[in-house]
Amino acid sequence: MKLPTLREVGNEAKLLLIGIPVFIWTMIPIYHMFLFAISPKEDAFSGKMWPDHPTLHNFHIVFFQEHYFLRDFWIQFWNSTVIALAAGALTLFVATAAAFSISRLKVPGGRWVMNLALFTYFIPAAFLAVPMYRTMGNYGLLNNHWSLILAMVTIASPYAIWVLKQASDKLPVELDEAATMDGATTLQLFRLVYVPLMMPSLVAIGTYAVLLAWNEYLYAFLLLSNDREITLPVALGNFLAADDSPWELLMTTGFIYALPPAAVYYAFKRYMVGGLTAGAVKS
Amino acid sequence: MAITLSGDQAIASPPLSSRLTPAQVWGIVLLAPYFLVFLAFVVYPVGYGLWLARNPASYVALYNDPIFARAAVNTLIFLVIGINIKMLIALFLSGFFAQQRPWIKWLSVIFILPWAVPSIPTILSVRFMLNPEWGMVNHFIFNLTGDDGPNWLNDPTVALAMAIAVHIWKSLPFWTLILLTGRLAIPHDLYEACDVDGANWWQKFRFITWPSMQTLYITCTLLSMIWTLGDFNSVYLLTGGGPADLTHVLSTLGIRYLRLDQLSLAMASIVCAMPFVLPLVYFMMKRLSR
Numbered sequence: 079m080k081l082p083t084l085r086e087v088g089n090e091a092k093l094l095l096i097g098i099p100v101f102i103w104t105m106i107p108i109y110h111m112f113l114f115a116i117s118p119k120e121d122a123f124s125g126k127m128w129p130d131h132p133t134l135h136n137f138h139i140v141f142f143q144e145h146y147f148l149r150d151f152w153i154q155f156w157n158s159t160v161i162a163l164a165a166g167a168l169t170l171f172v173a174t175a176a177a178f179s180i181s182r183l184k185v186p187g188g189r190w191v192m193n194l195a196l197f198t199y200f201i202p203a204a205f206l207a208v209p210m211y212r213t214m215g216n217y218g219l220l221n222n223h224w225s226l227i228l229a230m231v232t233i234a235s236p237y238a239i240w241v242l243k244q245a246s247d248k249l250p251v252e253l254d255e256a257a258t259m260d261g262a263t264t265l266q267l268f269r270l271v272y273v274p275l276m277m278p279s280l281v282a283i284g285t286y287a288v289l290l291a292w293n294e295y296l297y298a299f300l301l302l303s304n305d306r307e308i309t310l311p312v313a314l315g316n317f318l319a320a321d322d323s324p325w326e327l328l329m330t331t332g333f334i335y336a337l338p339p340a341a342v343y344y345a346f347k348r349y350m351v352g353g354l355t356a357g358a359v360k361s
Numbered sequence: 362m363a364i365t366l367s368g369d370q371a372i373a374s375p376p377l378s379s380r381l382t383p384a385q386v387w388g389i390v391l392l393a394p395y396f397l398v399f400l401a402f403v404v405y406p407v408g409y410g411l412w413l414a415r416n417p418a419s420y421v422a423l424y425n426d427p428i429f430a431r432a433a434v435n436t437l438i439f440l441v442i443g444i445n446i447k448m449l450i451a452l453f454l455s456g457f458f459a460q461q462r463p464w465i466k467w468l469s470v471i472f473i474l475p476w477a478v479p480s481i482p483t484i485l486s487v488r489f490m491l492n493p494e495w496g497m498v499n500h501f502i503f504n505l506t507g508d509d510g511p512n513w514l515n516d517p518t519v520a521l522a523m524a525i526a527v528h529i530w531k532s533l534p535f536w537t538l539i540l541l542t543g544r545l546a547i548p549h550d551l552y553e554a555c556d557v558d559g560a561n562w563w564q565k566f567r568f569i570t571w572p573s574m575q576t577l578y579i580t581c582t583l584l585s586m587i588w589t590l591g592d593f594n595s596v597y598l599l600t601g602g603g604p605a606d607l608t609h610v611l612s613t614l615g616i617r618y619l620r621l622d623q624l625s626l627a628m629a630s631i632v633c634a635m636p637f638v639l640p641l642v643y644f645m646m647k648r649l650s651r
Contacts, residue, residue: 096457097468104472107530110497111486125500172398175391185388191396196649198403200642202591204612205634208619208627209410210402216409217401232402235395240649264387293479296593296616311481315598318485325489332482343477344470 114329136330150305158309161223165230166288173238178272181246199236211300225301230291238283245279282349289339310335414628423629432609439610440586443525448582451533455540476534484598487527517607520600528595536581543577587641
């Protein structure tokens, strides 16, 4: 084995000088959340970097809903799950159909709709929230899970359509032509040729939409208010309203809430990074 | 519910003309779901919102509300200072993550976490860290210096700086990743040629890296500005707009009016944000729909 030269050691040291602060900066809020989650109440506020008596008791309290702040924890967890999955499925359906129509069928006006979608993508979601809240009221959907699902579909589809259109433009036209020659109908083309070829992009977009809906706070807290209808982030936000909130339980719940998206992200990382960064910025 | 996503309406409508091929008819049917979503949840709300904001009196009231002026200034600070700091760090870090080292690969996997986890628990975690009495940061300062740390969220300037820091914490990974993609696309032999000519790192950056990444960098900065205008969480969850409503930005201001049941003011404040948004959107549309 060759010993590293002085220059290599110096280079490595310079990189570490960047890497260590980056690591600390990234991890501190997450570690702090974890620290609260495993600290008994007395230890949580002591400012120690590691509790004297780490415990899983907080998780026990959350899972068995043993605090009045948490009495609907599992219902809220379920609400978050259902809304995220429904928003993901609907977004996939709406966006795949639109991308297929625009990119493969060259529908008249397709490009126009594409630009409208792109325009929506650039309207900051917080600005659309106020009018959306009012119109959801007009539709009579407030406090109904559909309001949040449809709002998330509205927000996720433009980007989804755009990414899927970019991806499907890259598929060779000859495939469609060959299938048509063999007598495939348009729907068969969609089902048997297009969807299987687009799978990696579809996984990326589905994951994107599910995570977007699971993580959404603003729309969720505007559109849902009833304790048994709200999603987990809204429940977490409600902790803030009280002066005597059990912070260690809040952080435990937050930790549990943050785990699924992190797990999903890492499970689909291959697709996410490829599919999303490729579409995110075209230069 | 008024909306069906199956696209039945499009089938029921009479054929536009006999010139449409079956494929095009299917095209219209498959485009219909998104089009309906767009009509019901973008066109109608925006139109209705503009109608609610039609009264000039709302704009006068908004103009006379000192919180509005403060929010506009805060938004500008967020955009001009916050975004530029973030993008410069992202540009720098993309160079760091481009280095081929096993430990840097591992670090990049961890580095993505802030982007992958939801904002609310992490921002609340920062909020507790900054608590003046029992927060981890002031504990740390006390142990180090024996003095009490500052009351982080009680001074509007510091609180806004913390909100910007939270925003950077959350979105830095995404932009670093995008810029890293751009950086890795630069042909390697350019750098090798540079090495032969004896260029230093600054010359390599100045004459190769920057010219290749300039367009991408500017696009990213603009896109980041648009999204930051809509970043509600960083400010709302960290400071709640406080102290004394001095850290609001335009995106939290609309929601504040909404909660106070002043809907026309809420809409008017969003209309007032449009001069910030529309030029950016126009520019992005031109770039992306080429």
